[in-house]
Amino acid sequence: MKLDPQLRDQILAAVPSLRAFGISLSGNVDRADDLVQETLLRALANIHSFQPGTNMNAWLFTILRNLFRSEYRKRKREVEDADGSYAESLKSHPDQLGRVEFQEFRAALKELPDEQREALILVGASGFSYEEAADICGCAVGTIKSRVNRARTRLAKLMHVENLEDFGPDKATRAILAGNDR
């Protein structure tokens, strides 16, 4: 099937933020890239169901988000006893995940429940409106708003700091570890 060049450009243009979304969700670059690949294949296979003129980014984000959700559930069952393995895989790819301070932040993000994390990323980082985020997650706008609020509150607690200068790596790590209910 020949793809409309305009659509192809829109899809290509969305790839960088799709990756960023995938990494934020999964905390893992390789998995994120697999998610993006799968998203692109699905998008192309279903391109006829995309309505030209609507938001291509939102459409693709929806696909990726649903893929992640279904894959995550499967995976969770598979590795439910290997609790720390995922965190280990994060540590073993420090370069891939960019600068140190973001790793701390990512670690804090990982502590959030899935639906809070995705809401926060969609609204706070990807630049979607509450309405668009609600569409992507298939829930009500009010639900998104409260998830974002709860995510912010929880993050602030995780990154609990006496003053802002302490927002560096070590403090944040300790805050996260301390916040871990174990």
Added chain:
Amino acid sequence: MKDHKSVKSPPMQTETPGKTNSGLNREIQAKIGQQLRAMFDEVVQEGVPDRFADLLRQLDTPGEKASETTGNPKDEGRSG
């Protein structure tokens, strides 16, 4: 439906330890917002990896071995 009230977060102090004053809290929220965007943008700035550009190019060009990389062999029969 234009309801441009600024979204004021409701008082969320259920479990706030008493020492967090709201000014500091606001600053922390601003910092969180910055980190969130910075973290996201860091990846965005990496652009489109070749892998995905190639994928789209190959899928887009009928008869050019699309099946090899994508495992979607159905399309190939068309050109033959």
